Amino acid sequence: MLKINKWNVFFVLAVCVTAIYYIIPNIYGKSEVTALPKFLSQKQVNLGLDLQGGSHLLLEVDTKSVLKEKSEDLVDDIRKSLRKSKIKYSNLGSKITGAVVTITDPEKITTAKNSIKENIEKGIQIEESKNKLNLFFSDQYIIDTRANTVEQSIEVVRKRVDESGTKEPSIQRQGEERIVVQLPGIKNPERVKALIGRTAKLNFHMLDPTTVELAEQRGKLPPGTFKALNSDPTAYEKQFVVKKRVLLTGERLKNAAATVDAQTGRYVVAFEFDKKGAKKFAKVTTDNTYQRLAILLDNKVISAPQIREPITGGQGNISGNFSPEAANDLAVLLRAGSLPAPIKVLEERTVGPSLGIDSIQAGKKALVIGFILVIVFMIIRYKAFGIVADFAIIFNIILLISMLSAIEATLTMPGIAGIVLTVGMAVDANVLVFERIKEEIRSGRSILNSIDLGYKFAIKTILDANFTTLIAALLLYNYGSGPIKGFAVTLSIGILTSMFTALILTKLIVTFWVLKLKPKRLYI
Amino acid sequence: MGPQAKTEKVVHLNTMKFNINFFKYRFVAFLFSISLMGLSAFLFLTKNLNLGIDFKGGIMVEAKFSEAPNLAVLRDKIDKLQIGNSEIQEFGDSNTILFRLEKIDDSNMTQEQIIQKLKNELDDDTDYRRVEFVGPKVGKELKSIAIKAVFFSLIAMFIYIWFRFSGWQFGLGALVALFHDVLSTMGFFSLTQIEFNLASIAAILTIAGYSINDTVVVFDRIRENLVKTDRALEELLNQSINQTLSRTLMTSITTLLALLALFVFGGEVVKGFVSAMMWGVLIGTYSSIFIASPLILFFGFKKIEEKS
Numbered sequence: 036m037l038k039i040n041k042w043n044v045f046f047v048l049a050v051c052v053t054a055i056y057y058i059i060p061n062i063y064g065k066s067e068v069t070a071l072p073k074f075l076s077q078k079q080v081n082l083g084l085d086l087q088g089g090s091h092l093l094l095e096v097d098t099k100s101v102l103k104e105k106s107e108d109l110v111d112d113i114r115k116s117l118r119k120s121k122i123k124y125s126n127l128g129s130k131i132t133g134a135v136v137t138i139t140d141p142e143k144i145t146t147a148k149n150s151i152k153e154n155i156e157k158g159i160q161i162e163e164s165k166n167k168l169n170l171f172f173s174d175q176y177i178i179d180t181r182a183n184t185v186e187q188s189i190e191v192v193r194k195r196v197d198e199s200g201t202k203e204p205s206i207q208r209q210g211e212e213r214i215v216v217q218l219p220g221i222k223n224p225e226r227v228k229a230l231i232g233r234t235a236k237l238n239f240h241m242l243d244p245t246t247v248e249l250a251e252q253r254g255k256l257p258p259g260t261f262k263a264l265n266s267d268p269t270a271y272e273k274q275f276v277v278k279k280r281v282l283l284t285g286e287r288l289k290n291a292a293a294t295v296d297a298q299t300g301r302y303v304v305a306f307e308f309d310k311k312g313a314k315k316f317a318k319v320t321t322d323n324t325y326q327r328l329a330i331l332l333d334n335k336v337i338s339a340p341q342i343r344e345p346i347t348g349g350q351g352n353i354s355g356n357f358s359p360e361a362a363n364d365l366a367v368l369l370r371a372g373s374l375p376a377p378i379k380v381l382e383e384r385t386v387g388p389s390l391g392i393d394s395i396q397a398g399k400k401a402l403v404i405g406f407i408l409v410i411v412f413m414i415i416r417y418k419a420f421g422i423v424a425d426f427a428i429i430f431n432i433i434l435l436i437s438m439l440s441a442i443e444a445t446l447t448m449p450g451i452a453g454i455v456l457t458v459g460m461a462v463d464a465n466v467l468v469f470e471r472i473k474e475e476i477r478s479g480r481s482i483l484n485s486i487d488l489g490y491k492f493a494i495k496t497i498l499d500a501n502f503t504t505l506i507a508a509l510l511l512y513n514y515g516s517g518p519i520k521g522f523a524v525t526l527s528i529g530i531l532t533s534m535f536t537a538l539i540l541t542k543l544i545v546t547f548w549v550l551k552l553k554p555k556r557l558y559i
Numbered sequence: 560m561g562p563q564a565k566t567e568k569v570v571h572l573n574t575m576k577f578n579i580n581f582f583k584y585r586f587v588a589f590l591f592s593i594s595l596m597g598l599s600a601f602l603f604l605t606k607n608l609n610l611g612i613d614f615k616g617g618i619m620v621e622a623k624f625s626e627a628p629n630l631a632v633l634r635d636k637i638d639k640l641q642i643g644n645s646e647i648q649e650f651g652d653s654n655t656i657l658f659r660l661e662k663i664d665d666s667n668m669t670q671e672q673i674i675q676k677l678k679n680e681l682d683d684d685t686d687y688r689r690v691e692f693v694g695p696k697v698g699k700e701l702k703s704i705a706i707k708a709v710f711f712s713l714i715a716m717f718i719y720i721w722f723r724f725s726g727w728q729f730g731l732g733a734l735v736a737l738f739h740d741v742l743s744t745m746g747f748f749s750l751t752q753i754e755f756n757l758a759s760i761a762a763i764l765t766i767a768g769y770s771i772n773d774t775v776v777v778f779d780r781i782r783e784n785l786v787k788t789d790r791a792l793e794e795l796l797n798q799s800i801n802q803t804l805s806r807t808l809m810t811s812i813t814t815l816l817a818l819l820a821l822f823v824f825g826g827e828v829v830k831g832f833v834s835a836m837m838w839g840v841l842i843g844t845y846s847s848i849f850i851a852s853p854l855i856l857f858f859g860f861k862k863i864e865e866k867s
């Protein structure tokens with residue numbers, strides 16, 4: 036029998052209050068919302084990067100290169116320990132994750148093994164077969180190394196992004212060796228990308244007095260040197276002969292800042308070493324006065340100044356041919372430190388602010404017009420019942436937005452499309468009920484009975500039908516990324532809210548209308 | 560009962576009662592659908608999909624110029640940069656140009672350098688509305704994710720319907736109808752050469768959801784009628800389709816109205832997605848009436864009463 040269920044009234048009222056509670060903060064701007072009284076919700080719908088403009092970057096850390104480096108270090112360690120214990124060896128070489136060595140005298144293999152064991156890290160295991168030693172990284176060691184490398188990379192990337200002045204960046208690990216960087220409202224993504232991607236390994240070497248021309252005439256480089264390019268391709272000196280030995284690294288830096296050199300008026304990067312670094316720097320500059328220092332960033336010479344006098348204060352300037360931005364970026368890189376492994380950009384999605392604003396405008400317009408088209412059509416088709424269904428659509432949109440705010444969902448352009456689509460599809464549940472009521476009336480039942488049965492029969496259909504759509508939406512959420520996820524979210528919530536509005540809200544309205552207001556005529 | 564009987568006289572039914580013999584047209588429909596699927600497969604194989612960078616990898620730049628540029632001149636300029644194969648087209652209006660650049664794997668230029676080179680070539684006041692880069696690795700991953708998503712959702716729906724309607728004929732009928740919808744939507748993408756990207760996958764899954772929704776409503780009625788009446792199965796199917804037809808049409812119309820608003824006012828970015836959806840709503844509605852339900856009979860579904 037059709038009657039007003041008190042619990043349903045209570046439920047609907049509770050939902051209304053909750054909806055209003057969550058929708059209020061969306062009226063305010065992002066900064067105003069924090070000023071709202073504590074008893075109000077401060078959760079808002081977030082705008083996706085495609086609506087507010089910004090960059091999404093997917094980075095990959097090349098952890099293999101770290102393992103390769105570690106393998107090469109292992110070779111050095113083996114050489115050192117075998118030399119120390121005076122054991123003859125041959126065929127020493129690195130593998131992808133480990134190293135091999137052949138001990139000349141098979142009887143000394145255990146001594147060799149023990150001597151090496153003392154000098155290597157715990158996670159490295161040694162296997163012996165005949166006179167060969169096989170050193171390899173344990174699985175745990177590899178996992179830890181990779182995890183550490185990614186963690187450190189995230190830290191460095193975070194520092195660089197923070198220093199570049201981007202507001203509210205999000206930097207997160209994804210999977211094993213990937214990093215997702217989201218930069219909302221960024222103006223110059225190219226610059227930030229360049230900042231993030233640089234390894235920024237800073238090394239101090241001495242320049243060899245031999246010029247590149249001289250070395251080429253002789254046909255070979257002096258022993259213990261290598262050729263390095265100038266980082267400024269327009270400079271007079273294109274290449275340098277640099278001594279291999281690393282005197283100091285960027286790890287010893289305490290601070291770096293871009294300033295204007297008082298004498299030349301040019302932009303320079305002033306740096307400061309920590310205590311240990313300052314000591315070493317003092318020694319280097321004392322031992323090599325009047326020679327040229329080579330400051331290398333990622334194996335390119337950024338500056339090769341002559342040491343005019345010993346520098347004991349641990350401070351110095353890097354003067355290249357810097358623009359203000361370049362000097363600033365270099366200072367940022369030096370402050371944030373170098374990346375432990377190279378980083379590659381796998382994917383980039385950048386939306387300019389103008390497209391974001393246009394998209395929001397277009398989305399709003401489409402929503403309003405789609406909404407008007409549907410409500411007019413519903414009134415034409417179902418008369419008074421159409422108005423009830425229209426009320427349900429309005430309520431549905433309000434409920435949808437309030438739920439999106441409650442879970443602080445990210446609204447994207449496909450998400451807006453999902454809302455508009457919901458307007459069209461949400462009436463389905465009501466249509467199912469109304470058509471069923473009509474059928475029952477046609478088959479000769481009374482109005483009250485028809486309405487009662489209409490809802491009863493339609494419920495099962497509505498649940499079954501919506502569940503399948505929900506399956507599609509959930510899979511889309513699971514597999515989709517970014518904007519598509521936003522679509523899946525609005526679509527799923529739209530389905531849930533439309534079930535609520537059709538099965539509970541409109542039922543209550545229709546029941547109240549028929550029972551209490553007792554209409555003289557019933558148009559359906 | 561007194562007051563109810565009174566009101567009943569003043570009920571104004573907006574009638575839309577159908578009595579179409581859908582069953583009669585089933586072979587015409589099958590023929591039509593088989594040709595449609597064949598045509599879609601043919602288009603898919605010959606014209607292929609216009610794969611976007613999401614799946615193909617590469618660089619896409621949407622740039623708005625202060626005044627409409629000459630496409631031929633622009634194309635010339637870009638060709639001279641030697642940054643790989645490029646496609647240049649208007650996007651929405653004549654001031655907005657969409658560049659699609661294929662990233663060459665063996666070139667030692669990074670995508671940043673390529674984008675920078677392109678930007679250097681264009682006017683300074685150009686508004687870069689979108690810059691997207693998808694590396695070949697991610698493109699491949701996205702492709703496999705997309706295939707998985709579509710595959711698993713079809714399987715999930717098949718299983719759900721199978722259990723819910725306790726008959727594999729229902730599940731298979733729905734699955735074939737879904738396959739029909741998905742394949743013909745792929746055909747639609749091939750024919751129109753609308754860019755096929757991640758949003759297209761979203762469109763396909765939504766279409767699948769929508770189509771199955773329609774199918775479930777009809778199946779549900781069949782199930783109900785199976786218990787209620789002991790008519791011949793053919794007649795029963797026909798009756799069920801007719802009873803739900805007015806709802807099927809209504810929902811299609813309101814959904815199409817909403818989509819129409821999105822198509823006209825929703826902006827260029829969602830246009831491809833929306834046009835695929837419109838096609839999907841039409842084909843999904845058609846398939847649940849003409850394919851899914853008749854197939855139940857075709858697969859040999861029998862009423863339990865007849866067996867016992």
